[in-house]
Amino acid sequence: MWYSRISISFILLIAFFTCDAQTCTFTVDGVVYDEASQSPLSYVNIYVQETQSGTTTDEEGNFMLENICPGEYHFILSHIGCEGKKFHIDIDQDTTIRLALSHTHTTLGTFTVEGKKEDFSKQGNVSVNRLTIEDNTNLNISGMLENESGIHLLKNGNGISKPVVHGLYGNRLLILNNGIAQSGQQWGNDHSPEIDPFSADKISVLKGASAIEYGGGNLGSVILSEPKKIEREPHLHGQVNYIFDTNGRGHTINARLEKYSSTIPWRLNGTLKKFGDKSSVDYFLNNTGLEEANLSLQLEKSWNENLFFDFYASTFNTSLGILRGSHIGNLTDLEAAINSEVPFNTEDNFSYDLEAPKQDVSHHFAKAKIKYFLKENQTFEFVLAGQLNDRKEFDIRRGERSEIPALSLRQYTTHLDFKYAHYINEDWVFKLGSQNVLTDNTNDPETGILPLIPDYRSLRNAVFSTVSGRVHKTALHFGLRYDYEYQNALTISSTLPREIIQFENRFNNVSALIAIKNKITKAHSISWKLGFATRNPAINELYSAGLHQGVSGIEEGNINLNTEKALKNTLEYIWLASSKFSINALAYFQRFNGYIFLEPQDEFRLTIRGAFPVFIYQQTDANIYGIDLSSQFTLSPSLVGVLKYSYLKGQERENDTPLVFMPPNSLFGSLTYRVQSNIKLSEGFRMEDSEIELTNRFVFEQTNILPEQDFIPPPDAYNLLGLKFSTNLILPKYKLRFFVKADNLLNAKYRDYLNRQRYFADDLGRSLSMGVNLKF
Amino acid sequence: MKNFAYLLTLLLVCSFAFTSCDKDEPMIPNPEEVITTVIYNLTSTSGDVVVLSWQDLDGDTGGDDPVIVGGTLGANETYTGSIELLNESVTPTEDIGEEVAEEDDEHQLFFETNLPGITVTYDDADGDGNPVGLKTMLTTGDVGSGTITITLKHEPVKDASGVAEGDITNAEGSTDAEVTIPINVV
Numbered sequence: 001m002w003y004s005r006i007s008i009s010f011i012l013l014i015a016f017f018t019c020d021a022q023t024c025t026f027t028v029d030g031v032v033y034d035e036a037s038q039s040p041l042s043y044v045n046i047y048v049q050e051t052q053s054g055t056t057t058d059e060e061g062n063f064m065l066e067n068i069c070p071g072e073y074h075f076i077l078s079h080i081g082c083e084g085k086k087f088h089i090d091i092d093q094d095t096t097i098r099l100a101l102s103h104t105h106t107t108l109g110t111f112t113v114e115g116k117k118e119d120f121s122k123q124g125n126v127s128v129n130r131l132t133i134e135d136n137t138n139l140n141i142s143g144m145l146e147n148e149s150g151i152h153l154l155k156n157g158n159g160i161s162k163p164v165v166h167g168l169y170g171n172r173l174l175i176l177n178n179g180i181a182q183s184g185q186q187w188g189n190d191h192s193p194e195i196d197p198f199s200a201d202k203i204s205v206l207k208g209a210s211a212i213e214y215g216g217g218n219l220g221s222v223i224l225s226e227p228k229k230i231e232r233e234p235h236l237h238g239q240v241n242y243i244f245d246t247n248g249r250g251h252t253i254n255a256r257l258e259k260y261s262s263t264i265p266w267r268l269n270g271t272l273k274k275f276g277d278k279s280s281v282d283y284f285l286n287n288t289g290l291e292e293a294n295l296s297l298q299l300e301k302s303w304n305e306n307l308f309f310d311f312y313a314s315t316f317n318t319s320l321g322i323l324r325g326s327h328i329g330n331l332t333d334l335e336a337a338i339n340s341e342v343p344f345n346t347e348d349n350f351s352y353d354l355e356a357p358k359q360d361v362s363h364h365f366a367k368a369k370i371k372y373f374l375k376e377n378q379t380f381e382f383v384l385a386g387q388l389n390d391r392k393e394f395d396i397r398r399g400e401r402s403e404i405p406a407l408s409l410r411q412y413t414t415h416l417d418f419k420y421a422h423y424i425n426e427d428w429v430f431k432l433g434s435q436n437v438l439t440d441n442t443n444d445p446e447t448g449i450l451p452l453i454p455d456y457r458s459l460r461n462a463v464f465s466t467v468s469g470r471v472h473k474t475a476l477h478f479g480l481r482y483d484y485e486y487q488n489a490l491t492i493s494s495t496l497p498r499e500i501i502q503f504e505n506r507f508n509n510v511s512a513l514i515a516i517k518n519k520i521t522k523a524h525s526i527s528w529k530l531g532f533a534t535r536n537p538a539i540n541e542l543y544s545a546g547l548h549q550g551v552s553g554i555e556e557g558n559i560n561l562n563t564e565k566a567l568k569n570t571l572e573y574i575w576l577a578s579s580k581f582s583i584n585a586l587a588y589f590q591r592f593n594g595y596i597f598l599e600p601q602d603e604f605r606l607t608i609r610g611a612f613p614v615f616i617y618q619q620t621d622a623n624i625y626g627i628d629l630s631s632q633f634t635l636s637p638s639l640v641g642v643l644k645y646s647y648l649k650g651q652e653r654e655n656d657t658p659l660v661f662m663p664p665n666s667l668f669g670s671l672t673y674r675v676q677s678n679i680k681l682s683e684g685f686r687m688e689d690s691e692i693e694l695t696n697r698f699v700f701e702q703t704n705i706l707p708e709q710d711f712i713p714p715p716d717a718y719n720l721l722g723l724k725f726s727t728n729l730i731l732p733k734y735k736l737r738f739f740v741k742a743d744n745l746l747n748a749k750y751r752d753y754l755n756r757q758r759y760f761a762d763d764l765g766r767s768l769s770m771g772v773n774l775k776f
Numbered sequence: 777m778k779n780f781a782y783l784l785t786l787l788l789v790c791s792f793a794f795t796s797c798d799k800d801e802p803m804i805p806n807p808e809e810v811i812t813t814v815i816y817n818l819t820s821t822s823g824d825v826v827v828l829s830w831q832d833l834d835g836d837t838g839g840d841d842p843v844i845v846g847g848t849l850g851a852n853e854t855y856t857g858s859i860e861l862l863n864e865s866v867t868p869t870e871d872i873g874e875e876v877a878e879e880d881d882e883h884q885l886f887f888e889t890n891l892p893g894i895t896v897t898y899d900d901a902d903g904d905g906n907p908v909g910l911k912t913m914l915t916t917g918d919v920g921s922g923t924i925t926i927t928l929k930h931e932p933v934k935d936a937s938g939v940a941e942g943d944i945t946n947a948e949g950s951t952d953a954e955v956t957i958p959i960n961v962v
Contacts, residue, residue: 325948327950328950328951329930329950329951329952329954330951330954332951332954333950333951336948340948344948344949345931345933345948345949384784386783386784388779396930396931396950397809398809398872398875398876398879398930398952399809399875399878399879401809412779412783414783414784414787416787416788436787437787438783438786438787438797440783440799442802443802443805445802445803445804445805445806446805447805448805448806448807448808448809449805449807449809450804450805450807450835451802451805454802455799455802456799457797457798457799459787459797486797488797488798488799489799490799490801490802492802492804494834494835495834495840496833496834496840496865498804500801500802500804502798504798606841606842607832607835607842608811608812608813608814608830608832608842608953608954608955609811609951609952609953609954610927610951610953610954610955
């Protein structure tokens with residue numbers, strides 16, 4: 001088969017020539033290149049585990065090892081700003097190899113017209129590699145993306161955060177876990193995506209319209225969390241990871257085991273976390289701990305040349321505390337809490353206890369995929385997946401009822417996907433597919449509270465088609481998708497006597513995409529994407545009814561909402577000035593008709609608990625636009641710098657008023673110094689790739705907001721300095737990695753506009769993390 | 777597992793056969809924790825009874841307006857006050873006041889008024905000797921009209937400055953009830 005059926009990381013080009021197997025005269029040479037940009041990488045360290053010797057690539061990425069004996073070898077590659085990688089190679093003759101590394105920094109990694117068969121629709125503008133994931137497993141999946149341009153986090157305290165891409169999140173941002181749209185209670189601003197990042201090898205973000213294949217309703221960007229294929233490595237390999245955080249006294253333990261066994265290749269991931277109260281500069285943030293236990297299993301099997309089978313199952317279980325002082329009553333309480341110097345109910349003691357208010361969430365996921373090769377160039381894919389999201393939220397209640405959830409939802413989702421792909425010739429690919437998704441959401445009446453979200457069942461049937469191809473140096477991609485959605489919701493009347501009111505809705509959604517990428521010269525490339533999508537109102541936007549304790553507001557759905565329409569224009573320019581300097585600039589403009597948002601109402605509602613502000617879902621016409629800039633510069637073989645800037649503005653068109661909850665602008669910079677020489681401690685023990693990384697993130701004040709749009713003005717700009725030291729210890733059979741990291745090194749006191757806790761408390765003070773990672 | 781199998785069958789049936797896929801009717805939860813009614817019973821030394829009340833049967837999101845009943849008090853009088861907290865949205869009516877009395881250390885009622893002559897003092901205490909406010913003494917001053925605001929706090933900081941004397945300023949905690957009722961002093 002002429003294209004990679006199983007992603008083999010290296011291609012062996014074998015030079016035929018006979019030789020006496022006993023002599024150590026073989027030569028291994030080759031080139032190391034960046035997986036995404038396909039450009040060669042200089043100064044890559046190559047270490048052969050078995051011979052405990054190594055070399056470094058030259059300016060053109062070439063290397064050569066001489067006098068190699070026949071046998072099995074493990075090559076360990078490492079490079080500044082790259083994820084280290086191990087390759088298993090059998091050598092019985094002179095060998096030329098091409099080895100790919102994936103870059104940590106993302107500037108280079110987006111444009112590959114020349115790489116022929118890569119999946120156009122999956123090219124990320126931003127991706128986080130395995131090394132970054134391993135070093136940050138103390139964070140959640142959103143936290144991994146925080147420093148990337150164009151990406152922000154919407155938080156509730158520090159354990160709960162969801163990603164925001166180009167100002168969109170929740171119902172408008174698709175998160176794909178293993179190729180399946182993550183299903184859960186996406187509507188909640190205080191609901192984190194329930195994915196364990198440790199089980200992923202790559203987390204990427206596709207900005208701009210791109211996800212015709214994956215799901216309708218999303219209006220632009222997509223986040224992909226993917227494990228890699230199980231390496232074709234016959235031995236058992238694995239790793240254990242442990243991180244301790246001083247802030248919150250948190251412990252994170254991960255383990256991964258994998259084997260390309262001849263019966264069935266498998267990989268197992270597990271994570272355990274326990275954090276206690278985090279602290280701001282001046283006080284503990286009581287009840288902000290968390291507990292988490294996750295497990296995932298990945299299996300692959302191929303029976304013959306034509307039939308491949310993938311299986312993935314995971315379970316994610318967490319208990320997340322919410323700052324005690326952010327749970328308040330009515331508007332009077334909110335004002336008192338805002339004016340209080342220290343959050344209400346702050347205690348002097350640290351504790352691991354988790355009490356109400358808190359969230360207990362479990363998410364179980366299973367997916368089976370069958371890929372069948374009809375012919376050499378035609379494939380047929382069938383995917384079956386199921387998800388169960390079980391969410392319980394606990395409030396402080398009277399009479400021992402804090403043990404009873406105030407919100408208890410159980411959501412089942414089943415997916416059925418078919419996809420046919422025809423690789424017409426070297427340049428053109430045609431895809432046709434369908435998707436059926438059934439969602440069933442049920443409230444448990446154990447709460448004794450009228451549900452915020454009604455019971456519902458929704459069915460989505462979709463068909464799509466994409467064509468991608470290449471004409472000279474221009475890559476083209478077209479896509480069209482149609483989604484039909486049926487909703488059946490059962491709400492409970494707000495007036496007495498309580499009755500059940502049934503709603504049935506039928507929606508039609510259309511998405512279309514045109515993308516053109518042109519590599520003008522070797523150094524300059526430009527790409528343009530135009531995407532149109534419609535999104536029907538979600539259940540929460542139509543029918544939610546109730547009090548959101550954390551924001552002390554009454555939220556009400558609006559049954560008169562119509563479908564939201566968005567047109568997104570993205571223009572990206574990449575300049576690879578030299579192997580030492582590159583710039584990536586991306587500008588976007590998204591025009592909405594009928595943008596659905598929560599509008600604060602003029603009057604307060606008088607309840608027995610006092611007055612509450614009322615928010616009702618409304619529609620308006622709006623624009624969201626911005627620029628993401630990133631640049632990477634290599635100052636010397638051992639010094640690399642990165643700069644990233646994001647600018648965003650969201651504005652209602654009719655009255656020219658700002659949109660609320662839009663991310664403030666931010667500037668991120670990092671400087672990484674790598675110790676070039678490796679230190680040989682004793683025979684077989686080496687210390688290598690020691691790095692010092694200095695990072696700085698400056699977040700501007702959100703000035704595009706009117707005073708009447710919020711209870712308090714947006715917080716001031718802030719600056720966070722970080723420092724990290726990491727090193728690797730290479731032992732004969734193991735690799736040990738150590739790191740020490742300081743976040744908010746200067747212990748800056750700050751509040752973040754997108755963190756809902758900002759009404760009540762300062763953000764986190766200084767935190768040190770120490771990590772150790774053992775690979776075998 | 778059984779649920780998944782069922783839903784998967786449903787998915788297949790619904791997607792391709794276009795038959796009914798409607799959701800079963802939910803159970804209406806029993807909101808036993810809700811306070812629908814606050815009643816402040818005042819009895820003067822001469823035996824006159826005044827009942828102030830605030831009632832909202834359909835709760836926070838309900839469409840109906842609350843029913844507020846004010847009262848007229850005599851000038852320069854002393855009244856014995858008692859609070860009733862009820863949940864009238866369930867049958868039989870639930871006495872939330874009993875719950876508050878059981879967890880008296882976690883609750884406190886506050887009485888604020890914009891009529892200068894009126895003072896409310898506590899006439900009960902929890903196990904720690906801190907006031908609760910289910911029983912009070914109310915004295916009136918000169919003639920006037922205004923309002924009285926009764927607030928039930930859950931988990932207040934009872935030992936904070938002024939809280940034991942009925943000053944809500946430093947009480948923190950969360951508000952379970954806050955009602956404002958008109959009063960006249962004649």
